[in-house]
Amino acid sequence: MEYKKNIRKILVLILCIIIITGISGCIDTNNNQNNKKEYVLTISLGIDRFNGFYPKIDFLNDQTMKINSNIYNCLVEFDEIFKINPALAESWNNPNNLTWRFNLRKDVKFHNGYNFTAEDVKYSIELIKGDKNNSLYGFLNMIKEVKIIKDLMVDIITVDPYPILLNKLANIYILSKNYQENTTSEIPVGTGAYKFSEFLENNHLILERFDGYWKKKSKFQNVTLKFIDDYDERVSSLVNGQVDMIDFVLPGSVEELSQIEGIKTLNYLRQVVTFLSFDFRENDSCCFKGEKNPFSDVRVRKAIYHAIDIDEIIGNVFNSYAEPASQFVTSYVSGYNATLERLSYNLEKARKYMKDAGYENGFEVVLDTTTVSANRVNVSETIVDQLSKINITVIINILSSNDFYTKIMNRNSSFYLVGWGVDSGDAGEIFDNILRTVDINNGFGEFNFGNYSNPDIDRIADDIFYNMDTRERLNLMQEGFAIAMQDVSCVPLYIYKGISAMINEISLQPRADGLIKLEDIGIVN
Template sequence: MKHYFALGALAAALALPAGAQTLRWASAGDPQTMDPYSQNENLTNNINHQIYEFLVERDKKLGFIPGLATEWKQTSPLQWRFKLRPGVKFHDGKPFTADDVVFSVLRAREKTSQIAAYATALGEPKKVDDLTVEFNLSQFNPIFLDHLNTVFIMSKAWCEEHKATKPQDFGNKEEMFTARNANGTGPFMLVTREPDVKTVLKRNPNWWGKQEGNVQEVVYTPIKSDATRLAALLSGEIDFVLDPSPRDLEKLRNTPTVKVIDGPENRIVFVGMDQARDELLYSSVKGKNPFKDVRVRKAMYQAIDIETIKTKLMNGQAAPTGALVPTPIASFNDPEVEKRLPYDLEAAKKLMKDAGYADGFEVTMDCPNNRYINDERICQTLASMWARLNIKVRVNAMPKTTYFPKTEKLDTSLYLFGWGGSITDAETTFTPIYRNRGEKGVGEYNRGNYKDDELDALVAASSKEADPAKRKALIKQVFLRHNEQVHHIPLHRQFIPWATRAGVSVVHRPDNWLETQWVTIK
C-alpha cells in the first residue's frame, strides 16, 4: 500500500500530546519490519538499533566500544571470550544474560535471517556463566568484531513466549509478532508501529547507558515525495530529513531556518543482471539469455555516461567507481581496482554486434523508488543510455517493501541495488554478493545467481586468511576477477547530506545512521 501525504494529512499524522524534546524525522522509505534479522536494510537496521543493541557498539567515528559486553579478548586464533554487562534489563523487565546471546546468534543463523552469513562466521556461541560467553570458530575470522556488530541481542524468553524463535519470513509475507513489536535493551522503546504511516518510540527510563541528547520521544514518518518532505521541513512540521533530494540542497543551504550536514556514505549503488537462466525472464529474447554473455554485460557498462549521472542527476553528490564495494578503504584505495571501464559508445556497440545482439532486445529493469538517492531516476537515465544500444528497457519502479521480496526470490532480470553500512572491510560485501549462492547466507545477495567457481574460491580463501599481506593480495584478486567478468555494473558511491531544523544537533556517521540518543533539540 502506498501513502502520499499532503501537508495537512502529515500534520495530523505527526500530532502528539504537548511535550518537549520530540524528534520528528522522515525519509522516503519505511522500516520494513521490527524483526531485527528478517531484513538486512539500512533504515530498518537504524530504527531497530534505537531499540536493540549489540555486544560491541560503534562510536561516532565507527570505532568499536563496549555495548552489552564490557570487555572481550581473543584467547586464541579460534576463540573469543566476552564479559557481559551486569544489571541490564530488557524493556519488559527480564534480565539480560548469556542465554540471550547464545539464542540470538543461533536465531540469526536461521534460513529466514538475512544476516545468516555474518552470524555463522561467529562460530559456535557457548555460555560459560550468566555473564560470560565464548565463541569457538572452525576457521580464522579476520573481521570477527565487525560480524558481531551485525547481530542484535534479543530476549530468548520473549521470543519463545511469542512463538518467534526464528526470524520472520518477510519475502513470503509471513505475519509474526516480532514484525510489529519489539523488546530490546536499548535507549528507546517501541510504542506504536503502523507500517507506511508512523513509528513512535519513547525514551527507556531504565537504560544502562547515559544519553548524550535530550530526546524523550521519536516519531518516524515515511514521506515518499521529495517535495512534501522538503515542505514539511521548511514549515517546521518535521525536524530532520535523512535523504533530502540533491536538487533541493542549494535551496536548503540558503534557508536560515535549516542546516545541511554533509558527508559521504559507505554505500555503492550498482546494477545486477540474471546470469543463470537459460531464457531471460521479462525479455523479448527467446531461448537465450543475453546476460550470460560477458560482452553484453561489458557493452551495457561502457554505454553508461557516468559523469552525466554524477553532474546532472546527482548534482555532484556521488563518487563514480569501478569497484563494487561501499568504500575505497575496502579496496585499499587501489587505483587499478577503482578504475571504471571507459564510457565508449562505439566500443559498446561493437561488443553487442560481436555477441549477436546488434539489433538489441527488450527487457524489464526492477528498481526501488524509495530506497537510494534518485533510485527511480537513475533507472530511467540508464534506460535512455542503453537505448543507444537498441536495448529497450522498461523500468518497473516500486516501493522497497515490494522490491526487496521480489529480488530476494530472484524474480528479476535486471535490477538496481545498493550495499553499504558501518563495515569498511571487503569481506561483508564479498561473501553475500560475490560468492556462488549456497547455505547459511553465502551468496544471499547474489541476486543475478551467477556461478563463478574461481571467484568463489578466491573469496572463500580471503575470508579465513590470517596473514594480512596474503589476505590483501587475495582481496585484490577477487576484485580483478569480478571486474573482468562484469558480474555487476558499479555506478557510484552516494553522498548523504542530512537536513535539520536550525535548532537540532545530530551526529552524521558515514554509515548513514542516525543515533537518536545523540540528538539535542533546542
Template sequence: MKRKNLMVIFSIILLLFIAAGCTPETAGDMTDSNDSDSNDNATEEGSPSARDDIVIGIESDAVTMLANTDVNYVNDVQIRNIYDPLIERDNEGGFIPGLASEWKNIDELTWEFTLREDVTFHNGKPFTAEDVKQNIEYILNEENNSFYRSRWTAFKEVKVIDDYKVQIITHEPLPNLLLRIADDLLIMDMEHVQEVGLDEAAKNPVGTGAYKFSEWERDQYLKLEANEDYWNGAPSIKQVTFKYIPEFSTRLAAFLSGEIDLFKNVPVDSVERVENDGNSKIEMIGSSRINYVALNTFYDGPLQDKKVRQAISYAVNVDELLASVLNGNGTKMTGPLSKINADYAETEGYEYDPEKAIQLLEEAGYKPSDITLQLDTPNGRYPMDTHVAQAIAAQLQQIGITVNVQVNEWGNHLAKIRQREMSDMFILGWGPAFDAQGTVENLFTEEAPYSGFYDPEVQEMISNAIPIFDPEERKQAWAEIQQRLVEEAAWIYLWQQGDLYAVRKNLSFQPRIDEKMLVHTMSWN
C-alpha cells in the same frame, strides 16, 4: 578508517556540490516556509523553547521490531534505538565497547567477550552472558527465518563462562568476526520473546537500549520513550517519533513546514531550499554506502550472458549520471567496493563506450533492438533513485535497447529481491560497507538474500578468502575477487553515496558514515 582519509572524501564531495548547478526542485513549487512559525521552536523573546521530543522522517515502515531478523537499513536505523550491540562503532567506523566492555581472540576459532555488569533490559531483567548465547542461537535457528543466518554460517557455538563472560566458537577461522558482531548482533530479551511468541515480540520489543517501545502504527509512525535507567546515561530527548513518508518531495515539504525535524537523503536539487530556510541546515558526510545496478543472473534472460552484461556496462555513462542527476554528489566506483572500504583494490572499470557495447552485443548474437529489459527501482530510498533509473533507461535507448522502468515501494522492492522475483536489473544500495566480506559474501553468493549474481567459481573464491587470517594474503584474495567481479560485469558500478541530511537548525546532530541515527547522542540547543 582514519579521520584524515574521511575528511579528504568529505572535502571532495563538498567541492563537487558547491560547483554543481541546480535542476528544477524535486519537491515542486512550494510556498516559502520562512513565512510559517510552525517550525521555529522559539519563545516570544526569540530564544529557543525547551524541547524534549523529536520527529524523524523516514522512507518506510519497519518490517519487524525483532532484532537479528531482517537485513534492512530502515528497520535497523529504528530498532538500534531500542536494542544495543555488544560492539558499537564510533563516527569514523572504528570499534568501541557497547554491551561488551572488552574482547580478545584466544585462537583462530575462539573469541572471548567480557560484558558490562550494570545493564538491565527495559523490563528490569539483568543482562547476562546467557542473553548473548540465546540471541546468537536465534540467528542460527532455521525456524526463525533470520536473513542474517547466511552471514553467520561459520558460527558453531556459544559458551557461557560466567554471567559476564562468553566465548564464541566458529567452525573455521573467521578473521572479521568482530565486524559481524558489531554490524549484525543486537541483544533482545529472549525470555520475553519465548514468553509472548515471535509474533507478539515483533510488535512489542524489549531491549537494553536508550529508548523503550511506546507505540507502532503500521505505515504511519513508531513512537519511543526515553529509558531513564539507560546504562550509558538518560537521553536528553525524551520522546522520539519515526514518521513514515515514502516520497522525497513529501518528506521535504514536511520538514519545511515543521512537521519533522530531521531526514536523510535530501534531493540534491532541493538543498538550496533547505539552506535558505532560516530554521534549517544541511549536514553532509561521505557515506560508507555504495549504490549499484544489479545485472541479475538469477533471471532467465539475456543478462545471463557475460558479454551482454559487459555491453550494458559500457553503454551506461556513470560520469554523466553523477553530473546531471546527482549534481556531483557522489564518488564514482569502478568495482564492488568503495574507496573507504578497508579491502578496497584498484580495478579498471567500464568507461563509457557505446560502440564497444554494440560490438559485444553482436558477438553475443543480439541486435540492440532485439533486447527489451526491465529495470526495477525503489522510489525515495536512495538519492534521486527514480531519476537515476530513468536516465539509465535513456542511455541504453541511445544504443537501441529498450528499458522499462518499474518503480516499487521500498518494502516490496526488497521482497522481490529476496524472493528472486526480480527480472533483468534492479537498483540497490549496500551499507555500512567497511570490509570486503561484509559486502561481497552478502551480494555475490547463491543463498544470500540480496544477491543478484551467482557464479560457482566466484563463490568458491569467496569461500576460500573468508578464513584467511594473514592480512596480506587476505587482502590479495579479496583483490582478486574484486577484479573477477568487474570482469564478469556483475553490476553496473555506480557510486559511493554522499549523504545529505536536512536538520532543524537548533538540533545538535552529527551524521555518521554508518548512517545510524542514535537519538541519545542528539540534543536540542
C-alpha cells in the same frame, strides 16, 4: 525528463524522514527539582516502514532498525565510519580459530533493572538460531555453540573459522533472558540509551532517556517519534518553523531549503552501490533462446561500460548528489580497492568492442528495473539513450519491487539495474552472495542473479571466507575485486548521497550504517 516532477510521487513509500521539533521555540525545556534544564525532542518518521519492536517482528528493515537500535545494544557496534567498537562486550580474543571469547561489560542494567549477564547473550543468540524464519538467522548460521564460561564471560564457537563474526554480531540485539521468559508483554526492554514509554500504532512512539545507561547521557530526556507519511507536509513543516530537521531530503528540495535563513543542509554518502548486471550464460540464456547470449562475451560488457556516461546520469538525475562507483562497495567497507578506476566514457572504444565481438549492428534487450527508489526509472531511461549510441536497443521493463526481485531471484533476467548495500561493513558478503558460482546447497551465490562464474573468484572467495589473518584477507578481497572488475562482473554506476536539512542549532554526525543514534544528536550552543 525532469527529476523534480517525479520525486514526490515515487519516494513516499521509501523515505525515512526524521523531523526534530525543538530548539528555536519548538524544543521543550523543563526544569527539574535541581533547577537543571531537560530537553524534549520530537522526531517524525513515515508510517510505512516501521515493523515494530524486536524480537516480535518479521523483518528488520532500515527504519525498524533505526528505532530498535536506540532501545537495544549489541555485543559490538559500528562507529560512524563502519569500524567495530566494543559495546556490551568490553573485549574479546580468539583462544583458537573456532572460538571467540567475549569479556562482558560490568554493571550494565536492562531498562527494568535486571542485570546483564552471559545468560542473556546465550539466550539472544539461541533464540535466533532456533528460528529459521527470523530475519537475522542468516547472520548466525556459522555459530555452532554458545558456552557460558562465567557470569561475564562467554565463548562463541563457530563451525569453521569465521573472520567476520564481529561484523555479524554488530546486528544482533541482546535481550534479557529473565524478562523474555517471564512476561507476555510486548513492551521492549533493552540496555540502550532510551526505554519504551508509550506507543500508538501509526501515530507516535515516546521514548524516555534511560538514566542507567552505561554510556554517555543523552541531551534529551524524552523523544517522541511521530509517524507522518507525506513528504510535502514534512518539508513544509521545516520551512514554516514547525520542525527543526528532516533527513533524506530529495535533491530537488535542496535549493529551496538552502535559501532559507537559519537552515543548513548536510549530505553524506550512503552505502548502496547501484550497478548494471547481466545473465552471463553463453547458451540457454533466459532471453536469448537458441542463440549465443551477447552478454557472455566480456567485450560486449566492456562496450556497455565504456558507453555509460556516468557524469550525465549523476548530473541530470541526482542534481550531482551522487558519486561514481568503481566496484561493488564504497570506501567505508573493508575490502574496498582504492586502485580501481572506472572504465572511461569512450564511445569509440565501445563501438570497437562491439565490432570485435560481432555485434557492430547491435541487438535488442530488455532492461528490468523497478520503482523501489525514486531514481531507478530515470536512470534506466538515460541508459536507453546512451546504449542506443552503440546500436543496443534497450526496452525498459518497469516492475513493482516484489515482481522485480521475484524475477531476478528466479534468474530470469538478461539485463537489470539493482542496488546493494553492505550491512556488515565487510566486502566478504559480496563474494559469498553475488560473485561466487551459484551453490545453493552450501549457501553461496544466493544473489548471483546472472549465473556469473569465475574459478579465480571462487578460489579467492573460499580463502576470504575462512582466513583469520586480517591483512591477508584484506589483500585477497582487493585482489578479487580487481579480477571481478576486469571481467566486468557488473557495470558499477553510482553511490547516491543522503541529504539532511536542519536548523543551525542541531548537530548530527552522519553514520555509514545509516542509523540515527539519538544519544549522538547534539544542541549547538
